[in-house]
Amino acid sequence: MAVQEYFLPQSLEQALDLLAEHAPALLVMAGGTIAMPLINEGISMPEKVMGLRRAGLDTVRRENSTLVVGATTTLTQLAHQTDIPMLQEAVRHIGGWQIRNMGTVGGNLFAPPPAGDLAVALLALDATVVLASKQRGQRALPLTEFFTGFMATALAPDELVTALHIPLPRGKMSYIKYGRRHANTPAIVTVAAHVVVEAGKVVDAHLALNAVGPHPIRARRAEQVLRGAPLNAATIAEAAREAAAECEPFTDAIATDWYRRRMTEVFVRRALERIMG
Ligand SMILES: Cc1cc2nc3c(=O)[nH]c(=O)nc-3n(C[C@H](O)[C@H](O)[C@H](O)COP(=O)(O)OP(=O)(O)OC[C@H]3O[C@@H](n4cnc5c(N)ncnc54)[C@H](O)[C@@H]3O)c2cc1C
Numbered sequence: 001m002a003v004q005e006y007f008l009p010q011s012l013e014q015a016l017d018l019l020a021e022h023a024p025a026l027l028v029m030a031g032g033t034i035a036m037p038l039i040n041e042g043i044s045m046p047e048k049v050m051g052l053r054r055a056g057l058d059t060v061r062r063e064n065s066t067l068v069v070g071a072t073t074t075l076t077q078l079a080h081q082t083d084i085p086m087l088q089e090a091v092r093h094i095g096g097w098q099i100r101n102m103g104t105v106g107g108n109l110f111a112p113p114p115a116g117d118l119a120v121a122l123l124a125l126d127a128t129v130v131l132a133s134k135q136r137g138q139r140a141l142p143l144t145e146f147f148t149g150f151m152a153t154a155l156a157p158d159e160l161v162t163a164l165h166i167p168l169p170r171g172k173m174s175y176i177k178y179g180r181r182h183a184n185t186p187a188i189v190t191v192a193a194h195v196v197v198e199a200g201k202v203v204d205a206h207l208a209l210n211a212v213g214p215h216p217i218r219a220r221r222a223e224q225v226l227r228g229a230p231l232n233a234a235t236i237a238e239a240a241r242e243a244a245a246e247c248e249p250f251t252d253a254i255a256t257d258w259y260r261r262r263m264t265e266v267f268v269r270r271a272l273e274r275i276m277g
Pocket of ligand 1: 033035155
């Protein structure tokens with residue numbers, strides 16, 4: 001069945017009202033770069049669609065030591081902020097210009113692997129996702145708790161993602177997306193690292209991986225190897241091995257699970273070596 005109704009709310013309040021009235025029959029669409037191809041190919045056949053473009057969720061602003069990014073901020077818009085260079089780096093590795101001009105920050109949280117190349121940077125930055133519903137108002141969730149499985153999130157049917165809160169990082173960051181080509185390519189593995197070193201020792205380490213699990217994941221065991229240790233070749237090698245061991249790679253048309261695991265070790269090591277300088 002073709003789409004029967006299309007809604008274009010002019011505020012978050014209107015969007016939440018429409019969702020409360022029509023969910024779960026209503027498909028939410030932000031940039032449409034994932035949703036539209038599925039509709040055009042007949043894989044997804046929603047009766048009703050709600051576009052979020054005019055709902056006023058596309059601002060980027062600083063609040064003290066936090067960067068607040070609205071859910072419908074496009075990837076191109078995000079590339080213009082200069083507070084967190086890793087986000088600019090991540091955006092440069094997503095699709096081509098058309099995708100970055102249309103695709104949104106919020107939409108990237110719902111991209112099936114191997115996509116989700118911005119979400120992996122947000123995980124390494126310890127971002128919090130803000131969700132809102134008409135009935136229950138707003139709630140904030142660490143991004144680590146938002147992803148619950150393959151194509152599964154903690155978002156309730158009557159909720160929208162409204163914003164991401166990203167603490168300004170105090171350590172060094174590194175982002176590497178490895179694919180079969182340099183640009184406009186799906187990931188074999190993407191690594192985002194944020195490491196704080198004080199007095200020669202790692203005091204905090206956030207290591208996130210994409211395309212080697214059911215969703216972008218934190219490599220917790222590898223982070224544990226780094227915490228409290230000096231950032232040297234030996235600890236980096238051990239952390240890289242641990243990340244490769246704990247990820248859950250899959251085989252697709254781009255790479256086998258075996259290759260993805262091998263490359264995870266290689267690119268975690270490289271990302272950390274960049275931080276070590
Ligand atoms: C050719 C091509 C290349 C691509 N390359 C990459 C790549 O290299 N890396 C990568 O990570 N991705 C890539 N993508 C995937 C996609 O374009 C991006 O992930 C983009 O950020 C998705 O955002 P969107 O706003 O277009 O999502 P949409 O298609 O608008 O939304 C997808 C789904 O997410 C949900 N959703 C979106 N926003 C909200 C919200 N605010 N609240 C609640 N639910 C919401 C809805 O269920 C919606 O149906 C590519 C896509 C294409 C077509």
